[in-house]
Amino acid sequence: MDKLIVTAAVTGGEYVSKATTPHVPSTVEEIVGEVVRCVEAGASIVHLHAKDPVTGEPHSGDPNPVLREYVERIREEVDVVINLTTGGGRVGNPPEVWDELVRARCGLGSEMMSLNMGTMNRWAEHPTGKIFLNTVDMIERWCGYMVEAGVKPEHEVYDTGMINVCRQLASKKIVPEPLHVQFVMVGRTGFLPTPKALVYSLDQLPEGWTWSVCALGRHQIPMAAVAMAMGGHVRVGFEDNVYLRYGELATSNAQLVEKVVNIAGELDRSIASPDDAREMLGLKRP
Amino acid sequence: MAKCIITAAVTGGEPVSREMTPYVPCSPEEIVEETVKCWEAGASIVHLHAKEPGTGKPAPDPNPLLKQYVEMIRDKCDIILNVTTGGGRRATAEKLDEMIRERCHLGQEISSMNMGSVNSWTRPYRGTFMNQVPTIRRWAGYMREAGVKPELEIYDTGMLNTSKMLAEEGVFEEPLHIQFVMIGRTGFSPTPRALLYCLDEKPEDWTWSVCALGRHELPIGAVAMTLGGHVRVGFEDNIYIKRGELAKSNAQLVERIVTIAEALNIEVATPDEARSILGLGKR
Numbered sequence: 077m078d079k080l081i082v083t084a085a086v087t088g089g090e091y092v093s094k095a096t097t098p099h100v101p102s103t104v105e106e107i108v109g110e111v112v113r114c115v116e117a118g119a120s121i122v123h124l125h126a127k128d129p130v131t132g133e134p135h136s137g138d139p140n141p142v143l144r145e146y147v148e149r150i151r152e153e154v155d156v157v158i159n160l161t162t163g164g165g166r167v168g169n170p171p172e173v174w175d176e177l178v179r180a181r182c183g184l185g186s187e188m189m190s191l192n193m194g195t196m197n198r199w200a201e202h203p204t205g206k207i208f209l210n211t212v213d214m215i216e217r218w219c220g221y222m223v224e225a226g227v228k229p230e231h232e233v234y235d236t237g238m239i240n241v242c243r244q245l246a247s248k249k250i251v252p253e254p255l256h257v258q259f260v261m262v263g264r265t266g267f268l269p270t271p272k273a274l275v276y277s278l279d280q281l282p283e284g285w286t287w288s289v290c291a292l293g294r295h296q297i298p299m300a301a302v303a304m305a306m307g308g309h310v311r312v313g314f315e316d317n318v319y320l321r322y323g324e325l326a327t328s329n330a331q332l333v334e335k336v337v338n339i340a341g342e343l344d345r346s347i348a349s350p351d352d353a354r355e356m357l358g359l360k361r362p
Numbered sequence: 363m364a365k366c367i368i369t370a371a372v373t374g375g376e377p378v379s380r381e382m383t384p385y386v387p388c389s390p391e392e393i394v395e396e397t398v399k400c401w402e403a404g405a406s407i408v409h410l411h412a413k414e415p416g417t418g419k420p421a422p423d424p425n426p427l428l429k430q431y432v433e434m435i436r437d438k439c440d441i442i443l444n445v446t447t448g449g450g451r452r453a454t455a456e457k458l459d460e461m462i463r464e465r466c467h468l469g470q471e472i473s474s475m476n477m478g479s480v481n482s483w484t485r486p487y488r489g490t491f492m493n494q495v496p497t498i499r500r501w502a503g504y505m506r507e508a509g510v511k512p513e514l515e516i517y518d519t520g521m522l523n524t525s526k527m528l529a530e531e532g533v534f535e536e537p538l539h540i541q542f543v544m545i546g547r548t549g550f551s552p553t554p555r556a557l558l559y560c561l562d563e564k565p566e567d568w569t570w571s572v573c574a575l576g577r578h579e580l581p582i583g584a585v586a587m588t589l590g591g592h593v594r595v596g597f598e599d600n601i602y603i604k605r606g607e608l609a610k611s612n613a614q615l616v617e618r619i620v621t622i623a624e625a626l627n628i629e630v631a632t633p634d635e636a637r638s639i640l641g642l643g644k645r
Contacts, residue, residue: 145526194548195481195490196520197526206494212481212487212548235520236556237480244547264527265478265495266520268563273519276559278549293431 077307078356079338079348083121083159083258083288084114085315086329090125090163091200093132094228097318099327104142108149111156113330114313118337120353121157122150122349123190125309126164134203139164140177142186151185155350157359159188159230164220167203171214178218182225187359189222190258191229193238199264215241219250226360229255230288233264239280246282254285254359258311261291261299269295271302278306286357291314300336304345310336364639365631366587366623367573369407369444370400371598372612376411376448377487379418383601385610388418390427394434397441399613404620406636407442408417409474411595412449412466424449425465432468440633442642444472444513446640447501447509455497462501466508471642472503473542475512477521483547495524504534513571515541517549522563529565537567538642541594544574544582552578554585561589569640573599579615584622595619 087107088100101110111122124146126139140246143160150158165177181187192210201206223294231242241259245251259277261269269291281287288309291299296317300310310314312332319336320326337347354361373393374386387396397408410431412424419500421427432443445468449594450461466473476493493547505512512526521634522540529536542560552574564570571592574582583593595615603609603618623630631639 170498195479195492197479197493197495197524199495206496207479207490207492209490210481211488211490212483235543236516236551236559237547238519240547240549240551241481241483246534263523265524268519268523272559272562276555279555 077157077345078302079352080345081121081309081348081353081356082119082336083123083309083311083313084111084329084333085111085123085290085313086110086114087127087315088132088136089315090162090202092318095131097314097325100132100314102127102241103129104145104149107146108153110329112154112158113328114149114156115156115350118335119333120348120350121159123159123161123313123315124345125161125315134164136167138177138205138279140181140184144324148237149234151362154221157188157350157353158186158362159185159190160186161190162192163190175214175217177265179221182221182227185362186227187354187362188228188357190232191218192232193220193241196234197265203346208278212241213272215245216250218247223251226340226359227305228359231261233257234260234262234278236267236277236280239277243282253282254358257281257285257287259287259289261289261295263292269299274299274302274306292316293319294322296332297335300309301339303336304336304340304343312336341343363590363628365529365629365635366569367403367407367592367631367636367639368616368619369409369592369594370397370405370612370616371409371594371596371597372400373411373413373598374397374418375598376420377645378597378601380416383597383608385608386414386418386601388436389415390430393431394438396612397435398438401439401441402617403613403614403616404630405441406631406633407472408443409444409446409596411446411565411598418450420449422450422452425461428465429468429531432470436469441632442472442636443470444474445470446474447476448474457514459500465502466504466510470510470599470635472513472640474515475501475505476515476517477525478517479563480517481548498524498597502528506535511539511640513539513541514558515543517543517545519550519560519563522602524558526565536565537569537641540564540568541569542570542572544572544578546575546578552582557582557585557589576600576602577605580618581618587623587628593619606613
């Protein structure tokens with residue numbers, strides 16, 4: 077079986093702030109420190125959102141300067157594959173501005189960027205409203221920006237139809253194959269965080285594509301175990317789950333990385349280094 | 363096995379107009395005539411969108427037309443009327459709400475309800491089909507008030523999760539009736555495997571039907587009835603009777619699916635039998 081690529085989603089993304097857990101990193105120093113600890117624990121990719129340094133809420137202005145600082149500071153400290161979100165900067169801005177932000181973000185020195193593969197309802201409250209809008213036109217344009225900049229998209233899939241979208245992007249040669257897919261198993265308005273949903277989804281995925289799983293809350297570690305037993309990769313971290321176990325907050329993202337690395341050890345699955353991950357995913361070295 | 367309910371989606375819905383097939387009915391008289399033909403062929407439900415007479419494009423002000431269809435059809439046959447909640451979407455959110463509330467009182471027994479937001483891939487309809495959770499909650503309330511049964515239109519597996527959660531909240535009365543709209547591209551694939559996955563997730567006592575687009579319509583219809591489900595056919599989803607040959611009437615598609623049912627020894631439900639299966643009560 078391939079080596080295991082562990083992605084650490086350390087910043088808490090759009091939903092997790094200091095109000096959710098005091099342990100979410102939010103200053104540049106805290107975020108860089110968490111990244112270093114996660115890499116030491118076995119993560120080879122780090123997924124980043126821009127955060128307000130005090131509250132840990134999503135950064136309210138242009139996220140790009142913040143993300144640039146994260147990238148530069150992380151590069152000084154540690155070797156890790158950097159995966160920037162295409163989210164953030166949406167509140168109060170029209171979609172044309174989202175386009176510009178994403179285009180500019182492709183030049184910040186990350187090797188990968190996440191790309192949401194469709195529109196869906198949000199169940200939870202969110203400042204951009206009840207719809208998570210990612211139109212086919214946005215997807216096609218943003219893929220173009222990434223391909224042009226030599227950044228590999230991580231295709232975030234929330235339900236089975238979004239796999240169909242990935243396949244069409246590949247067949248239309250908008251993105252070179254093999255694609256890398258992150259199954260974001262959110263339940264509620266998306267597919268369920270269950271082995272059955274994952275098996276169904278994998279049956280739809282073309283041979284040779286790489287894939288990873290992240291699931292929310294108490295589903296994070298069990299679904300990671302299922303994915304790693306099936307030859308997939310995993311994402312853990314505060315963006316998806318803030319608990320180490322029932323009722324006990326994790327004090328660092330690195331604890332969640334350690335948890336999956338321990339399981340991988342028992343499964344005799346060796347852990348990919350950042351360079352291994354680059355080779356497996358066909359990434360350009362920064 | 364329970365009897366199979368056949369829904370005829372005769373009007374072509376939003377995407378199918380005279381530009382695509384000259385056979386799509388678009389005046390009220392044409393729509394009523396198609397409905398009667400489908401009823402004679404074995405359809406027990408008709409699903410209706412409002413069309414612009416002459417062009418077959420979606421009508422900008424749907425309610426008066428829908429009311430006319432309902433009344434005219436009622437005079438001719440006992441088919442169950444299922445009125446879309448689509449159409450008229452250029453209106454503001456408040457106007458649209460008002461329009462849908464009013465539309466629940468046209469005398470139909472069923473209204474369709476889209477259970478989530480999804481992109482559409484194909485031009486010129488590329489865009490986003492928005493159906494937010496709060497909207498679903500509100501419109502479900504209008505249907506409850508009016509005594510209209512919702513037909514939950516599901517385009518991917520997450521919408522089934524949404525349906526179950528809203529049923530648990532008490533937004534809908536169970537057992538529910540689902541229409542799996544297997545559009546592929548941005549929604550789940552029109553395959554037996556996708557259908558089996560969804561059926562495993564569906565509460566046991568909910569009734570269900572399938573519609574699939576184009577060349578998938580009849581094969582997936584056959585799969586659905588074999589599994590004990592119901593089937594929707596018609597120009598809204600498919601305009602061909604076979605490869606390269608346009609169907610001249612929706613009734614041809616109904617006849618074809620009825621022939622398949624008969625060959626499988628599956629009985630086709632009459633409108634009154636469909637009322638009893640769906641818990642619609644007597645007319």
